[in-house]
Amino acid sequence: MAKRPSKQSGHKAGALSAQITVPAFEVKQGDVEFFVFKLLASRLWPMVSINRRSETEDRGYQRVLSNARVEAVANHIRAGRPLPNNVLIALDKATFDAQAGTLTIPAGKDIGWVIDGQHRIAGAHEAAGDEDIELCVFAFVGVDQEFQIEQFVTINREQKGVPTSLVYDLLSHLPSRKRPADVANERAAEIANQLRNDTKSPLSGRIVVTQSPGKGQISITNFVRKVAPLVHPDRGALKVFTLPEQEQIIANYFSALKDTFSEQWAKADNIFLRTVGFGAMMNMFEEIFAIVLSAQRGFTVPDIKEVLKGMAHFDFSQWSLIGSGNKAEMEAAQEFRTDFNRSRAAAPSGKRIRL
Structure with missing residues (x-):
């Protein structure tokens, strides 16, 4: 199992040692397509990278990982409660076999980037030693950083918290x-x-x-x-x-x-x-x-x-x-x-x- 998540800033590098193929289905919305699949938290966290915003340089877009939020998610899962929210990532490369209904993700470093849900992924991975849950993953393939930032901004600007x-x-x-x-x-x-x-x-x-x-x-x-x-x-x-x-x-x-x-x-x-x-x-x-x-x-x-x-x-x-x-x-x-x-x-x- 990968190192326990911790509060960190800057780039979090993920890696996949061998390619994986998962059952998936394709979703098209206008000119955009993405893929939906499920993956165990213990497998997802180590493979994804996080492009965090730098305090001193104009790069990155994710916030700093909060230990408190990670632990809150982990405790929620350990208590046997569901985590039905999806997480959104961008895969640099992946191939979809429509006939087989599978998505193949090649091995490598920095092969997938978290757009939304870093605390859910990290918290689920934290709890994996007690309860390794499946996460519902929505994945874009081959999109650039500008597209990722647009999605991140849209999600975080438009969502309204309950008072x-x-x-x-x-x-x-x-x-x-x-x-x-x-x-x-x-x-x-x-x-x-x-x-x-x-x-x-x-x-x-x-x-x-x-x-x-x-x-x-x-x-x-x-x-x-x-x-x-x-x-x-x-x-x-x-x-x-x-x-x-x-x-x-x-x-x-x-x-x-x-x-x-x-x-x-x-x-x-x-x-x-x-x-x-x-x-x-x-x-x-x-x-x-x-x-x-x-x-x-x-x-x-x-x-x-x-x-x-x-x-x-x-x-x-x-x-x-x-x-x-x-x-x-x-x-x-x-x-x-x-x-x-x-x-x-x-x-x-x-x-x-x-x-």
Whole structure:
């Protein structure tokens, strides 16, 4: 079996060591013809190539492969659920025998290119060790890259996603199909998309979806990882709030951090938007949220800044030296917590935060 799919950019080279012949049928639409056949995921992924878009050069057209999406597809298949969508590829060379009803694909490298469905193919291949499913493949033969890009753009520009609000409304009818953790992830992703697209949000343009985050940015995967537990429908600290309220709470929190630690926020490599800093401050969120609500009876930006003002001196420089991962985030959060508790204890009695 080929190497497990992983998040990657650039060209993914596929290869076929020996030619294969598969049952197929021809479909004609106007002046265009394509072929339909089925192939096991364990055979399809290794043979196809992916021409991914370069961030620095004018070449390629596919997005970066997302590990989270691949794993979601794989888990869907492992759970015994069907994946009825077709995938669309372009074969450089293939011959169709109309009398036999077969399509022969010759051996070689870069013999087939994925136009639509890279995450489905990769996820199905990921699950193949447990359940190797057949995928329905639509294949053009002998088409150039311009034609491939045209198909890719048409598919991705014209398709309309179901509104998330409708998905949430329908989830109650599928209790065995949608886990609370899935609902939390979807809700966190919706909050991320709202905040990154809202020009008034402190995270406007700061959350990236299709590429690796640069300085002053975080990935949507990282955002969802830390926010989903807060909006978990069973146990999240923000579960009782509506979606707009949850969005506003998160926005207010980061606006207050931006104002309180303005010098740090202004840096190109903003510590709050690095994995360790974002993780640490999200680890602190529930504590700060509870204290602000108790002391200020609200969670507006001024409310949060009033509670955090004693921390304006905090030195974040050490956070750059402790690495990344959950352990580093917990260590950074504990440093902040210790200083935070010290500053609260030292506050004048007349201004002491009420607990």
